Amino acid sequence: MPELPEVETTRRGLLPLVVGRTVSRVLVRVPRLRWPIPADLSALLVGRTIVAIERRAKYLLLQCDTGAIIVHLGMSGHLRLVVAGSRPEKHDHIDLEFTEGNCLRLHDPRRFGAFLWTAADPLHHPLLCNLGPEPLAGGMDGDYLHRRSRGRRGAVKPFIMDQGVVVGVGNIYASEALFRAGIHPAREAGKIGPKRYRRLARAIEEVLEEAIAAGGTTLRDFAHADGKPGYFALQLQVYGRGASPCPVCEQPVGVMRLGGRSTFFCGRCQK
DNA sequence: CAACGGACCTGCCTGC
């Protein structure tokens, strides 16, 4: 579910509701996520104040006065702020209650997400220290992608989804960005020239920015911090639209599998 | 290194 725009939407939604709050109680209903939730989470967090919420790649970093909570939403997770004491639903695994009365609740049916604590700089955490540049922070451009792609024999779509190359691009926005750039998703990454990579870098930035502006993409269960959906699904050009006409040339949108993931493209507009 | 498949989970949809 969450790619960069959904995680960023979550961050922006939580920001005014959570920053400055102090944890009064921690409830863990199901401790088994991708990695076990720290057994002493309550002892680690009660009494701490959340001073900032940052995002690195698809990770949310809830910075405390000392240390940080590292959250990943996996495929099916979302964070919402609810009234403390409200009845949990199925798959509501963690509650962080605040002294002010509200409660930050993690919901994640598939449990591919993560909820970890680090006392050190979270950017040095093993999960975060090998990530590529942020696509919306100026560290990623066409020349960078071109350089990183040299010698890569695989398809360009898995290449831009490689979080060690550039972060935040998941399965939806990879198809969308390649469509916008006119590049076929199966084209060999190492054989694409600098000019086309410049176009691709621009397309990635535009698609992610527009998706953030729309509040992300809700296909099934993604929800904002207040429970509302994101509306970028309405602007998707090819993702999930197999066999319907290409919005540019009206040829049916094609579907193929790349790197084990469904991939949508127009065989006429993308070369 | 790079590439690939399997693994981790639940829910939902399709087709028999």
Next chain:
DNA sequence: TGCAGGCAGGTCCGTT
């Protein structure tokens, strides 16, 4: 109606 199979927004890990 029931059940099997396939698929879903991620990414780590082991094997080639």
